Amino acid sequence: MEELQSLGLIVAGIVLFFIIMYYVPIVLWISALVSGVRISLIQLVLMRIRKVPPTNIVRAMIEAHKAGLKDVKRDELEAHFLAGGHIEKVVHALVSAAKANIDLSFKMATAIDLAGRDVFQAVQMSVNPKVIDTPPVAAVAKDGIQLITKARVTVRANIKQLVGGAGEETILARVGEGIVSSIGSSTSHKAVLENPDSISKLVLQKGLDAGTAFEILSIDIADIDIGKNIGAVLQMDQAEADKNIAQARAEERRAMAVALEQEMKAKAQEARAKVIEAEAEVPKAMAEAFRNGNLGIMDYVKYRNIEADTAMRESIAKPQTPPSPKSDNK
The missing domain is CATH 3.30.479.30 (Band 7 domain)
Known part of the structure; x- marks a missing residue:
């Protein structure tokens, strides 16, 4: 039992040691102190509690201190990290801008980083187009x-x-x-x-x-x-369009002419029907004249002779069609 208790105390001591070393990063504090960065051990512990990685903050402060940047402060670095920024890129950009004599403040660099642009790449592009x-x-x-x-x-x-x-x-x-x-x-x-x-x-x-x-x-x-x-190409397209328009208008005029021709044929048929209807009334009128005594038999005979003479003159006036070759061969 004593051996188990001692073993448990050793394990608990090791776990407690790692917990203390996690929340109290003494090695990191010594590294900052040796590099000339003044930061208290309590601030490192509070960074752990605030969910801010003290390693990134200390490294950024050491880099800025070595480059001679005096406007980079711990509180501003923490605030930029909590806002979702990239403190490493911001410090790299500030160091590069200082070496290239580019006027870039910490406030401007953090604003560019939070805007979604790569501030370090922007400084490099400013130096190398x-x-x-x-x-x-x-x-x-x-x-x-x-x-x-x-x-x-x-x-x-x-x-x-x-x-x-x-x-x-x-x-x-x-x-x-x-x-x-x-x-x-x-x-x-x-x-x-x-x-x-x-x-x-x-x-x-x-x-x-x-x-x-x-x-x-x-x-x-x-x-x-x-x-x-x-x-x-545009002239060809315009000419093709003009041709299509002209064809459409010509087709429209042709359709109107065909419609007018059909209309005239219909009117001619209507007039011909009226003539036939009028001619059909002639025999009736003649019969009525016979019954009433207004027309005699000799008058009717003269009328028929005039019709025969008219038919003969029409037949003589018509041109004779030449005989077909087939009839000549026969």
Whole structure:
């Protein structure tokens, strides 16, 4: 029993020792003290209680102290960590900015970090500019020839505009818009091919980096290809459309003429029916005249002779059709 009790005391002592060493990081306190960073052991214990990793805070303070940064304080580092920031990147950015003579305060660095941007990468881009390749931009000159252009935009991070400034997508969109405007104002595509630097000069004059997180240093035309003859294609499409319209109007007029012809045929049939109806009344009138004594037999005979003479004259007036070849052979 005594051996078990002693073994339990040893295990409890070891566990208690590790707990004390966790909440009281003496080694970390000694490391900070040796590096010249003044921080009390009680503050390290309170960091553990506040769920703040003291190792990250102490390392950040040592790095800032060695770099000569005096505006980096423990309370501000803790507050930035609790706000969801990255204290390592902030301190790295401050050290890099100080070495490159870039005006970057701790407040500005934390604001950039909390805005969702990589502040350390932004400082590096401010020192070493970044080259952005634009996608192919198609534009049409005044002579109707399409030009497909690729450009390379050299940008540098603008530290003061990183919070609330537009990103790379806006830069690419504005550069593409400037290229289209520059080519569209050219009288001929040959002039653009002869002087491609005129595009970059005109685009740079427009101040496309206003309101963005970058500063445009240069715009270089990497490649220009000739595309389609848009003017000819549009003229062909317009001619095809005009032809279709003319055909539709002609078809409309033809349909109206056919309808009018059918209407006239119907009117002719109606008139012919009225004539037949009137002719049918003639025998009735003659019979009525016979009964009333207004028409004699000799008058009727003369009427028939006149009809026969009229029929004979009509037959004589009609042209005779020539005999067919088959009848001649027979």
